[in-house]
Amino acid sequence: MLKALVTDVDGTITDRRRRISTAAIEAVRTLVDAGIEVVLASGNTVCFMDGLCKMVGTDGTIIGENGGVYRRGFSGTLHIPGDKKPCLEAFEVLKDYFAGKGIELELYSAQYRFADVAFARNINPDEVRMVIHDRHLPVRLLDTGFAIHLQALGINKGTALREIAGEMGLHPAEMMAIGDSENDIEMLEVAGIGVAVRNAPTATRRAADWVTGSAYGDGFLEAVKKYYPDLFSR
Numbered sequence: 754m755l756k757a758l759v760t761d762v763d764g765t766i767t768d769r770r771r772r773i774s775t776a777a778i779e780a781v782r783t784l785v786d787a788g789i790e791v792v793l794a795s796g797n798t799v800c801f802m803d804g805l806c807k808m809v810g811t812d813g814t815i816i817g818e819n820g821g822v823y824r825r826g827f828s829g830t831l832h833i834p835g836d837k838k839p840c841l842e843a844f845e846v847l848k849d850y851f852a853g854k855g856i857e858l859e860l861y862s863a864q865y866r867f868a869d870v871a872f873a874r875n876i877n878p879d880e881v882r883m884v885i886h887d888r889h890l891p892v893r894l895l896d897t898g899f900a901i902h903l904q905a906l907g908i909n910k911g912t913a914l915r916e917i918a919g920e921m922g923l924h925p926a927e928m929m930a931i932g933d934s935e936n937d938i939e940m941l942e943v944a945g946i947g948v949a950v951r952n953a954p955t956a957t958r959r960a961a962d963w964v965t966g967s968a969y970g971d972g973f974l975e976a977v978k979k980y981y982p983d984l985f986s987r
């Protein structure tokens with residue numbers, strides 16, 4: 754039995770417009786009530802995720818900022834394996850580059866971020882990748898479909914999943930992970946079962962053990978029904 758479920762947020766338990774799937778919330782509550790630990794793993798900030806965990810009904814175990822931060826339960830120690838410094842430095846370079854083209858980069862929730870940098874997708878991510886490559890910036894770009902993130906090298910949701918599994922006394926093989934985007938690839942690979950929802954891009958689907966037939970929250974529901982059939986028999 755898979756003892757824990759690690760789920761991405763945007764694009765997995767939400768729709769394309771980021772509205773949360775009420776069916777997915779109900780499914781998470783069914784899992785939690787049955788003693789399955791549910792970990793939310795996102796590019797979002799800790800404070801955003803705390804509110805989400807409270808209202809969805811999990812114990813507050815989170816992976817945030819694409820693995821840059823993680824915490825076991827609401828009152829656990831907040832670990833920050835990420836490093837915001839190279840991300841901020843790279844962002845300054847990118848800001849100047851795009852300003853030269855008359856484009857202003859819009860930071861997202863900068864005051865709440867401990868470990869990564871996120872900004873609006875009003876530019877082509879491939880152009881950002883090109884600048885990162887040409888200037889040898891020591892960061893990785895993650896395009897979540899909702900924002901562009903800069904992350905320190907070697908940090909991702911998969912590395913955080915291993916850490917949090919250890920704190921939970923579990924092996925990653927006992928966990929299932931579900932995601933929709935390139936920031937979920939490592940976590941799908943590290944977990945015992947990795948599922949991509951139908952709306953995921955090719956690279957993410959490839960990293961998954963299984964791809965759902967439905968997209969977004971309906972895909973999430975399909976996955977938990979498949980892997981926890983006893984809890985969703987009706």
Ligand SMILES: O=C(O)COP(=O)(O)O
Nearest residue numbers: 762763795796797897900
């Ligand atoms: O923060 C984002 O850009 C997307 O968040 P996600 O990892 O929950 O999809």
Ligand SMILES: [Mg+2]
Nearest residue numbers: 761763764934
């Ligand atoms: Mg996502």
